[in-house]
Amino acid sequence: xxxxxxxxxxxxxxxxxxxxxxxxxxxxxxxxxxxxxxxxxxxxxxxxxxxxxxxxxxxxxxxxxxxxxxxxxxxxxxxxxxxxxxxxxxxxxxxxxxxxxxxxxxxxxxxxxxxxxxxxxxxxxxxxxxxxxxxxxxxxxxxxxxxxxxxxxxxxxxxxxxxxxxxxxxxxxxxxxxxxxxxxxxxxxxxxxxxxxxxxxxxxxxxxxxxxxxxxxxxxxxxxxxxxxxxxxxxxxxxxxxxxxxxxxxxxxxxxxxxxxxxxxxxxxxxxxxxxxxxxxxxxxxxxxxxxxxxxxxxxxxxxxxxxxxxx
Amino acid sequence: xxxxxxxxxxxxxxxxxxxxxxxxxxxxxxxxxxxxxxxxxxxxxxxxxxxxxxxxxxxxxxxxxxxxxxxxxxxxxxxxxxxxxxxxxxxxxxxxxxxxxxxxxxxxxxxxxxxxxxxxxxxxxxxxxxxxxxxxxxxxxxxxxxxxxxxxxxxxxxxxxxxxxxxxxxxxxxxxxxxxxxxxxxxxxxxxxxxxxxxxxxxxxxxxxxxxxxx
Ligand code: SF4
Ligand code: SF4
Numbered sequence: 260x261x262x263x264x265x266x267x268x269x270x271x272x273x274x275x276x277x278x279x280x281x282x283x284x285x286x287x288x289x290x291x292x293x294x295x296x297x298x299x300x301x302x303x304x305x306x307x308x309x310x311x312x313x314x315x316x317x318x319x320x321x322x323x324x325x326x327x328x329x330x331x332x333x334x335x336x337x338x339x340x341x342x343x344x345x346x347x348x349x350x351x352x353x354x355x356x357x358x359x360x361x362x363x364x365x366x367x368x369x370x371x372x373x374x375x376x377x378x379x380x381x382x383x384x385x386x387x388x389x390x391x392x393x394x395x396x397x398x399x400x401x402x403x404x405x406x407x408x409x410x411x412x413x414x415x416x417x418x419x420x421x422x423x424x425x426x427x428x429x430x431x432x433x434x435x436x437x438x439x440x441x442x443x444x445x446x447x448x449x450x451x452x453x454x455x456x457x458x459x460x461x462x463x464x465x466x467x468x469x470x471x472x473x474x475x476x477x478x479x480x481x482x483x484x485x486x487x488x489x490x491x492x493x494x495x496x497x498x499x500x501x502x503x504x505x506x507x508x509x510x511x512x513x514x515x516x517x518x519x520x521x522x523x524x525x526x527x528x529x530x531x532x533x534x535x536x537x538x539x540x541x542x543x544x545x546x547x548x549x550x551x552x553x554x555x556x557x558x559x560x561x562x563x564x565x566x567x568x569x570x571x
Numbered sequence: 572x573x574x575x576x577x578x579x580x581x582x583x584x585x586x587x588x589x590x591x592x593x594x595x596x597x598x599x600x601x602x603x604x605x606x607x608x609x610x611x612x613x614x615x616x617x618x619x620x621x622x623x624x625x626x627x628x629x630x631x632x633x634x635x636x637x638x639x640x641x642x643x644x645x646x647x648x649x650x651x652x653x654x655x656x657x658x659x660x661x662x663x664x665x666x667x668x669x670x671x672x673x674x675x676x677x678x679x680x681x682x683x684x685x686x687x688x689x690x691x692x693x694x695x696x697x698x699x700x701x702x703x704x705x706x707x708x709x710x711x712x713x714x715x716x717x718x719x720x721x722x723x724x725x726x727x728x729x730x731x732x733x734x735x736x737x738x739x740x741x742x743x744x745x746x747x748x749x750x751x752x753x754x755x756x757x758x759x760x761x762x763x764x765x766x767x768x769x770x771x772x773x774x775x776x777x778x779x780x781x782x783x784x785x786x
Contacts, residue, residue, distance in 0.1 A: 520742050529757075
């Protein structure tokens with residue numbers, strides 16, 4: 260990103276100061292350790308923040324060499340903290356691809372296998388069963404998930420209910436991106452909204468701006484037994500995230516950018532999930548848009564989700 | 572020197588092309604049986620100038636089921652018999668709609684909840700090692716989806732379009748194959764309603780934790 264870009268995008272509250280220049284200036288006057296403690300509202304959570312990590316530049320400014328170095332550092336950290344041999348990669352958006360997802364609410368029965376698949380695929384904290392997906396049990400007649408319940412444990416499906424899986428909708432016009440004061444979250448060319456977990460300062464503005472509760476804050480460092488760590492990791496997706504940053508669904512970009520289906524789709528025992536390239540008129544997802552009456556949640560807000568729902 | 576530099580990429584490229592070709596031939600040769608009504612839309616043929624697409628593999632029964640008897644062979648394996656070994660001795664009873672009445676000893680425990688169909692709506696009374704369509708046409712067990720599609724047209728249509736039944740593998744079939752289930756992987760043909768399930772996994776959300784003891 261060029262400096263002129265930055266000037267037009269940066270918010271008045273920060274003036275011309277990007278996170279990086281703020282860090283540099285702060286680091287110079289305070290000394291790194293003191294500054295590290297001062298910058299983060301959750302400094303305590305990030306006790307193990309290293310100087311290299313603190314001085315790491317924005318993802319978009321990283322050269323191939325920088326990335327190789329950073330990925331190696333993160334791989335070593337995973338070994339040290341989790342005892343796992345992981346490989347961090349950084350697959351790029353495929354040209355001519357814009358992802359879309361659709362969920363058939365007539366067949367979704369609320370069993371929640373997608374939530375569990377996400378939990379395992381994306382190296383979520385085991386103690387809280389974290390997942391990017393929530394499945395709401397909904398009374399028939401509304402799509403407002405404030406009337407839904409995500410804690411049901413009884414057998415499904417229930418008479419008079421339907422089931423609504425909610426995750427990040429990779430909005431075309433994402434309000435979460437607009438509010439980030441440091442550009443730690445942005446939309447990629449294939450439509451996926453990503454977070455650079457090493458750039459995020461944990462202010463949680465994005466979490467407040469998302470109308471769909473799709474973003475999660477990492478209150479603690481995830482606990483995962485070594486043998487359960489998924490070693491196939493993406494820098495912008497499922498690598499183990501530090502405490503004190505925000506994370507969310509990334510359409511499994513470390514899989515989908517290699518042409519594979521997202522983990523939640525493969526796990527769905529009812530076949531409710533349909534994924535593909537919105538720019539390919541022959542794709543399954545385009546067939547859904549052409550042949551089914553699809554809807555999105557809170558359409559009136561104008562965020563333009565690219566995850567659609569339909570009833571058969 | 573120059574020559575080497577130019578040659579290597581060409582050789583690599585040729586090897587790549589060959590490997591793609593080989594892989595395609597292998598997948599097509601090793602293709603599992605697929606139902607005929609799907610063949611039109613799920614063809615492995617590619618339009619010229621397009622990247623070859625990997626196959627969609629559908630799990631289908633290889634042949635008619637076999638019935639387990641109470642005998643074991645000399646190696647201790649259960650002896651199975653084909654459907655026809657008993658049924659060729661009986662005349663078909665086209666009115667039969669359940670396995671509860673005798674002499675259905677081989678079909679004990681079979682639940683039948685599939686509309687008003689009788690056994691021989693789908694099973695072929697002229698050859699119990701096969702099925703039949705509504706017009707009497709004999710079809711093999713591995714063509715079972717044809718049988719389902721006669722009544723469940725919207726589902727069959729959506730299945731053909733990739734919108735019903737789910738899949739695993741690759742969304743982008745220029746990069747790898749796709750595996751799909753058949754109708755009877757999810758729907759027991761004798762009681763096709765999708766079974767009730769117990770949720771096994773629940774995220775524990777912070778805001779749902781009690782904040783004070785006793786909350
Ligand atoms: S669903 Fe929320 S987090 Fe995802 S892109 Fe839209 S606004 Fe952002
Ligand atoms: S919490 Fe959200 S808004 Fe704040 S820095 Fe991180 S990504 Fe940006």
